[in-house]
Amino acid sequence: MDEEENESMELPFSQDTFCDLWNNVITPSISFIPTSPTVPQCMLDNLFELGGEMDIKDGFNPSASTVPVTTDYPGDFGFQLRFKQSGTAKSVTSTFSEILNKLFCQIAKTSPIEILVTKKPPQGAFLRATAVYKKTEHVAEVVRRCPHHQNEDSMDHRSHLIRVEGSQLAQYCEDPNTNRQSVTVPYESPQLGSEMTTILLSFMCNSSCMGGMNRRPILTILTLESLEYGSCSPSLSLIGPSRGQVLGRRCFEVRICACPGRDRKTEEENKDKLQNGAKQTKKRKSTPAPEASTVKKSKSASSAEEDDKDVFTLQIRGRERYEMLKRINDGLELLDRESRNKSKASTKLDVAVPSSGKRLLQRGEKSDSD
Numbered sequence: 001m002d003e004e005e006n007e008s009m010e011l012p013f014s015q016d017t018f019c020d021l022w023n024n025v026i027t028p029s030i031s032f033i034p035t036s037p038t039v040p041q042c043m044l045d046n047l048f049e050l051g052g053e054m055d056i057k058d059g060f061n062p063s064a065s066t067v068p069v070t071t072d073y074p075g076d077f078g079f080q081l082r083f084k085q086s087g088t089a090k091s092v093t094s095t096f097s098e099i100l101n102k103l104f105c106q107i108a109k110t111s112p113i114e115i116l117v118t119k120k121p122p123q124g125a126f127l128r129a130t131a132v133y134k135k136t137e138h139v140a141e142v143v144r145r146c147p148h149h150q151n152e153d154s155m156d157h158r159s160h161l162i163r164v165e166g167s168q169l170a171q172y173c174e175d176p177n178t179n180r181q182s183v184t185v186p187y188e189s190p191q192l193g194s195e196m197t198t199i200l201l202s203f204m205c206n207s208s209c210m211g212g213m214n215r216r217p218i219l220t221i222l223t224l225e226s227l228e229y230g231s232c233s234p235s236l237s238l239i240g241p242s243r244g245q246v247l248g249r250r251c252f253e254v255r256i257c258a259c260p261g262r263d264r265k266t267e268e269e270n271k272d273k274l275q276n277g278a279k280q281t282k283k284r285k286s287t288p289a290p291e292a293s294t295v296k297k298s299k300s301a302s303s304a305e306e307d308d309k310d311v312f313t314l315q316i317r318g319r320e321r322y323e324m325l326k327r328i329n330d331g332l333e334l335l336d337r338e339s340r341n342k343s344k345a346s347t348k349l350d351v352a353v354p355s356s357g358k359r360l361l362q363r364g365e366k367s368d369s370d
Helices: 002-008 018-024 041-053 147-152 260-286 292-305 319-349
Strands: 080-083 094-097 102-105 111-116 126-133 162-165 171-174 181-186 197-203 218-225 246-256
Touching: 080 246, 094 260, 102 260, 126 162, 162 181
Parallel strands: 102 246
Antiparallel strands: 080 111, 094 102, 111 197, 126 181, 126 218, 162 197, 171 181, 218 246
8 A cells, every 4th residue: 555655646856766757858969968977877878879870971081191102192172282482592582493282481480371262161160270291200209399399489379380370260289099289260251352262380490409399391281171060179179170071281391591582593503413314314324325436436547537738727826935836737747758768768778679571670770682
C-alpha cells in the first residue's frame, strides 16, 4: 500500500531527477557543452545525437598538414598575386624579383601584396599567410622569431613572424597538431574602379637572426580559403582550429635583409651567370673534338699556302728603333736569298745522268766531237 502511495505521489519540480530536468531544458549550443567525465549518460546521449545532425561540408580540413603544399594553385577563382615594381635602388624597403619569384624586404617594413581573382569568392572567404622553411631538411620545423626580437615585442602574438598591418580583423592562429603559426584576414572585394585587393604584410625578424631562421631560406604560403565552422577564438576551441576549404594558393620566397635592392641585384646576377655558364658547357660538350691528323693536315696546308711575297707596313716611332729593326729585316732578307741560291744549286746537282747513250751537256760545256 505504501509503495502504491509513493508512486502516485508527484515530487515538486525542484526535486525531479537530473535526467528529467535535463530533458526539460532547451539544449544549448555544442560549443558550450562541458566535456567532464562525470557527465550523466543521458546528457552524453543527447550530445551524440546533436553531433550526428551537424552538417559538415566535405571540403573541411580540421588541421594543417605536417608537410605543407608549396605548389601554386589558382583554383576556380583564378587566385593570383601581384607585387609593385620597386627596382633595385638602395633606398627601397621592399622589392620583388620576377626572375627569382622572391620578395626582398626590410624587417618590420610594410610589403604591399595585391590579390586578384577572376570571380568573387563566396561570402566569408579569408586569406591566410603561413611561413615554412624551403629546404626539405628544415620543412618540419616551425618558423618563429628569434628570442631577441620576441623579448623586445610586447604584443600577444610576438612569436609570429608574419604580421598583417592596417587591419583590426587579423587573427593570429597556431595549429594544435603541428604548432605552425599563421595569420588570417577576411577577404575584401576590390573597391570601385579597381580590380585587385591589397593586403599589407610585415616580416618581424631578419633571415640571418641566430635562434630564428638562422640564414635558412623560407617560403610564404598565401591561401584563399572559404569560411567553415571553427575559429581561432578560444571560446570555440572545442571544435578545432580555423581551417577552411582551400580555394587558391600562391607561394613565394622571402628574404628579410638590411638592403633589399642590393641583395636582389646580386642574386639575379648570380643566377644569370650560372645559366650562361651551363649553356656554354653544353655547347662545348655537343661539339666533337677534331682529330689530331686533321689538325696536322690543316696546319701543313695553311703553312704551304702562305705567300712570302706579301708586304706589310709597320709604323715605328723613333729613328734608333727604326734602324735596329731595319738591320734585322735586312739580315732576314739576306738569309732568304742565300737559301734560295742553295736550293737552286742543289737542283742542278740532282739532275739525273743517263747510264748509257749520250750524256746531257751542261750549259757552256763542249761536246767530244768538237
